[in-house]
Amino acid sequence: MKKLALVLALGAVAMTAQAKDSKTITASFPSNSLAELEVDIAVGKIDLQTYNGDTIEVEILVEPKESDSWFGKPDVSEATLNNNTSGDKLSLEIDSDDYELSWQVKVPVNLALDVEVGVGKIDIQDLNNSADLEVGVGKIKIETTAADFKKVSLDSGVGKTAMSGFSSVETSEKSMVGSTTDYRGQGQYSIDAEVGVGNIRLRRD
Known part of the structure; x- marks a missing residue:
């Protein structure tokens, strides 16, 4: 019985520590x-x-x-x-x-x-x-309801960039390890997104 009480007590301590x-x-x-x-x-x-x-x-x-x-x-x-x-x-x-x-x-x-x-x-x-976004290591994902943007700049030092759902054509460039995507439209707002290592995706619903 004492052993069981000790086990229960230790379990309670562990649960308390976990909560913190x-x-x-x-x-x-x-x-x-x-x-x-x-x-x-x-x-x-x-x-x-x-x-x-x-x-x-x-x-x-x-x-x-x-x-x-x-x-x-x-x-x-x-x-x-x-x-x-x-x-x-x-x-x-x-x-x-x-x-x-x-x-x-x-x-x-x-x-x-x-x-x-x-x-x-x-x-x-x-x-x-408008959005100014930066991640050192990781990723950025954006879903937008805007009809268009004035300017979009996506830049990944090591990774991929992509955008979809817009009528105008974006300009994309890929290096050995990185990628950039630039876009000019007729909208009011701008997006500037940068990732050191990782991917960026912009999608219009």
Whole structure:
């Protein structure tokens, strides 16, 4: 009986420790006076969904980044979402590269996007505005509902770039390891996407 109690106690400790291995941060920001959302992520992924609303809704799953450090895993309870408004731009960031972050963001369709990820991916649904996107290692995927864009520039140092669903013809160039895709149209907005190592895809629904 004592052995069973000990096993159950150890199991409870393990479950408690596991629960502390992640943290969820939620936040909401009014967008009435904003024109642009900026997000900076060291390691992780971000899924952005545009909608016809007037608030930016953010949910972030924070997990410790895999590490061989003798000091163990970083304490995710210390993770905080920093926000700063400068003019008509809201900037969001969790200021540490010790975490792996999974962002879920609902953003009003009338806001331009400026997103940078060190290692990971950017996934945007229903884009209908300008976007400046950069990933060091990973990938970018964009699905848009815009009829056209004024300018599109996709650049991968090592990887592939592609766009589809537009009436005008894009210009694509491939090197030994990289790829670029450039496009000029009659739209209002522009997309500038760059990946150091990885692929970029833009598709119009």
